[in-house]
Amino acid sequence: MMDTTTMTMPTETTATQPVKMSAKTVKVFYGEKRALHGVNVDIYQNEVLAMIGPSGCGKSTFLRTLNRMNDTIDICRVEGQILLDGEDIYDPRLDVVQLRARVGMVFQKPNPFPKSIYENVIYGPKLHGLATRKDEFDAIVEQSLKRAGLWNEVKDRLHEPGTGLSGGQQQRLCIARAVAVSPEVILMDEPCSALDPIATAHIEELIDELRESFTIAIVTHNMQQAARVSQRTAFFHLGDLVEVGPTEEIFTNPRDERTQGYITGRYG
Amino acid sequence: MTEIAEPMQAAAPMSTSRHTGEAAMKRLRQRYAAERRFKIYGILAITFACAMLAILMFTLLKGGVSAFWQTxxxxxxxxxxxxxxxxxxxxxxxxxxxxxxxxxxxxxxxxxxxxxxxxxxxxxxxxxxxxxxxxxxxxxxxxxxxxxxxxxxxxxxxxxxxxxxxxxxxxxxxxxxxxxxxxxxxxxxxxxxxxxxxxxxxSTFFTSSDSNYPELAGLLGAAVGTLLTMLVTVAISLPIGVAAAVYLEEFAPKNKLTDLIEVNINNLAAVPSIVFGLLGLAVFLNFFGMPRSAPLVGGLVLGLLVLPTIIIASRAALKAVPPSIREAALGMGASRLQAITHHVLPLAMPGIMTGTIIGMAHAVGETAPLLMIGMNAFVTQPPTGLLDSSSVLPVQIFIWADKPERGFVELTSAAILVLLAFLITMNGAAIWLRKKFERRW
Amino acid sequence: MSATFTVGLLLLLSAVGFWMGRTRAVTVAGGRIATLHSVPNYYGSFVALWAGLPALVLVLCWMALRGPVIDWLVLDGLTPEQVEIWARVMLPPNDLSALLANIAEETDALTETHRQLLLININNLAAGQAQYVNAAVVGAIQPAADHLNSLRNLANWTLFAAVAALSAGGLAFTWSRINPSLRARNNVERIVTWLLILCSTIAVFTTVGIVLSLLFESIRFFTKVPVTEFLFGLHWSPQTAIRADQVGSSGAFGAIPLFTGTLLIATIAMIVAAPVGLMSAIYLSEYAPKKVRGLVKPVLEILAGVPTVVYGFFAILTVAPFIRDMGAAVGLSISSQSALAAGIVMGVMIVPFVSSLADDVINAVPQSLRDGSLGLGATRSETIKQVVLPAALPGIVGAMLLAVSRAIGETMIVVMAAGLQANLTLNPLESVTTVTVQIKSILVGDQEFDSAKTLSVFALGLVLFLVTLVLNVVALRIVQKYREKYD
Structure with a gap:
């Protein structure tokens, strides 16, 4: 599968794929403080967009605006437009629960529910009524865990608590849980930052496979990771989107000197 | 990736319809109805609590305010x-x-x-x-x-x-x-x-003590009794509580004994207050032969009762002082005790005082243990010493609540209003203290 | 010479000791403070502690022991003739003949109850309150009263002298030992550390005191009434006769009706408090806008701070009549002391308790779990019901157990709003009585000192203590385990 990726020819992908999500002058405020100063970026269908930048640059904040997870923070306010298939997701008529079913999220720290592996996976499908019969649920669990590359490791202990897995397994369980809802977009907020290198490699492989069926936006601290998994990369700095473009270009020939400074390690 | 990831039945375009289709929308409406119901349960619960307080206060004000006037x-x-x-x-x-x-x-x-x-x-x-x-x-x-x-x-x-x-x-x-x-x-x-x-x-209500006649009955005796009792309670529980907290938080080694003490303190905080009354009866009255109805005994019993509260609050206050303060003092060559008395305790003091006031407010309203040691005496003169027969405000309320005359119903409500005003003032002082000295490290 | 004066002397000597110790330290240092091992204040404290502490211990021991010792001496000083004169006036005929027989054999004739009665007479007389004593016995016990006064006087003077000597001795001894190399600070700190340890064990001594006093008196009760009858008997009627010669007055001590009554009221209370407390905690922590939280939190705090006697008054004045009228409206006759009224008011009292415990527990559930659920497109209530509450379940169970323990031990509400009659029923519309009501009603008012009736209180107290103890230990352990899981 690795050889079918378009890492070497990123521009081709972006050109052929329709725009899945689009941010237009997105500004985010925490109380009086402005965390994002007007971000414009498109995310294309079936691509992996990586967001990099020094900590506190607003990349996680931006990611969380994409499925309105910022709604849970009282003082947070979002201006501008974010379109999902051309619809503004901040439109009051649009339903946030439905939005999150379409735009799933995987968090920095693995957060399996204190339930069995099986129940973790069917949690979303049950909520959204994606299945009703036991065999349907069984099928969803098997498929989702297979897609998350966890099936072989856990198929004999599906009814043991998900919190008993190792860190890497937990994170893959969380990915399986997100995948089970059949979202259109999956947002990943530094999904590997709490994991060891082997588990990280596992997840990175997985991301590449998931791209076949989903659109993925991933925030990462790790520039090598961005280079490995993404087709396009966006560089954030102090609440600004400095530049976005094919990953190859950003890493080899950045246009902005701030980007250059960051990827050459002058700060970060 | 060794596993074969089969394509999901739900491919991307289909999944769109799954979450936006008619069935999904219908289901969503049901889910939101459940959401609203759940929220309403919460609001009902809050309303119930608030309504109870409102009814309580209304009943007391309606029945009690008139007692401040006399024909x-x-x-x-x-x-x-x-x-x-x-x-x-x-x-x-x-x-x-x-x-x-x-x-x-x-x-x-x-x-x-x-x-x-x-x-x-x-x-x-x-x-x-x-x-x-x-x-x-x-x-x-x-x-x-x-x-x-x-x-x-x-x-x-x-x-x-x-x-x-x-x-x-x-x-x-x-x-x-x-x-x-x-x-x-x-x-x-x-x-x-x-x-x-x-x-x-x-004015009789504030200047005279208990009486069989509502026109002659007042709170003074009970108020003085409460004051004396609380003096003993503070004198017992504050020094002992702070000392215990300092030892457990700053000195105690982690071993079986300190574990036992800790478990014991937590449990003591949840022992029914009437059991403390029985302790007072068996130990202070029957064994040591102290006088019944005396503020001294009442204060001792309540002191033991609030001791766990004060220890727990003081420990929390001591814990909130960052270790860097202790290290700084120790680094200057202070002994551990000096570091604590000169630096840690003053910083923890607001927290300790807040806990103490809350504990005292609790003690002021306690009735049951005091009944056990006979503080329901009929006292027509304010007590003048710690060994005099005495009553306290909540016990006075209890006694009056038992009397059938309309005048005493009114006096009971009025006495409760006075007691509540007192308690709210104390709690207000505690909150003020906490706000004023609140410190974020 | 009153005890206050003695304690005053003790404080004075300590203060003097501090000053003397400090001054002497400065003197022996010859003005070069740096040559001292510790700063002068520590020398002062060292002397003050030695002047104060041993004497203070003496005062406390004396306070604890003087009562029983003096009583014993006074009674010992009475001649059998004096006791007989007193007994002929004060005791009922049956007791009297038993006593007279005993006096003849010169054994310890008085029963505990009579001993206490005699002592009360003597005490009144000694305090100059002869009006409270039967005039016919004044003559007989006047010598004892005088004896009592002289003994008290003697004891006070002896104490004063002993305290003065001990304090001055401690002062002089430590003062003479002051020299620059004396490790005053270390000495003082060692003493203070021991004092701290002593203070931290007071809580343990309190528990031991509770257990011993309850156990000791309970054992006395169980010699009169078998344990099995107490624990499994179905009939409770402790109204033994005031005097032992009255007929039909043995009393029944089967506590089952009290236990069921207590459980009935506690159950009603929990039916009110558990959902209301839990839902308000959920609403406040997960839904309420800041303003609402700022308004409702103080309301709950006030409810938590209202003394239970006020709730009791509320129950009898408002809730019980309301329930009775409601019942009458639908043709039900409800007792004005129904378990329902007491239980509901107790529930209201426990609401803030449950709510604040549940609030802590719910807030301990990590935000990441909520985010995980919301991120999958769950609504808030789905997140709460399916993720937060299951995750918080152990903590919530612990909180509920603590609340049950609270309900079982609550006294004033049931004393005022529940009945005295021990009915064995589970009907919430009837009147039931509880363990705490019985403890209160038996102990308040006239009491004999060693009748089964009075002693039964301690057996009830023991049961109450043990049940709440088990609930608390289990609950606290569950809550602690739960906290550790998410810390």
């Missing part, structure tokens, strides 16, 4: 030396205090000369407080020269009249349901028309 009637009293001083001693020591009431009654008979007959006279006497003589006595004590003169005095009416004037009892009720009969009401109306009735601030 009085004007009487012209001839202070006949022959009646009050039958032996002719000419000094207050020789007065027959029972006769003061006779003078009051005589004045009433003179006001209504048409009344004759034993039963009618008894009804007439029912207008004025049966202990009005005590008030007359107080006036004469202050000014003995009045003996032999005719003085015009405002004296409290009987409880029945008092309730009728203040609206506690409806005038229009059938006669049988009133403590005051029609004849009495007619006489009283005459007094009202003559302008001989007024309602004044009930």
């Amino acid at each position: 009085e009637m004007r009487l012209e009293i001839l202070i006949d030396p022959a009646t009050i001083d039958p032996q002719g001693t000419g000094t207050p020591a020789g007065w027959d205090r029972g006769a003061f009431q006779t003078l009051v009654n005589d004045a009433l008979y003179r006001d209504f000369p048409e009344v004759s007959g034993r039963l009618e006279k008894r009804d007439l006497r029912g207008l004025v407080s049966p202990v009005a003589g005590v008030f007359l006595g107080k006036v004469l004590d202050k000014n003995p020269a009045l003996v032999g003169q005719t003085v015009e005095l405002w004296l409290p009416t009987s409880d029945g009249i008092n309730q009728i004037v203040k609206g506690g009892i409806d005038r229009d009720l059938p006669e049988a349901q009133r403590p005051i009969n029609d004849q009495q009401l007619a006489w009283f109306s005459q007094l009202e028309q003559r302008g001989d009735v007024r309602t004044t601030f009930n």
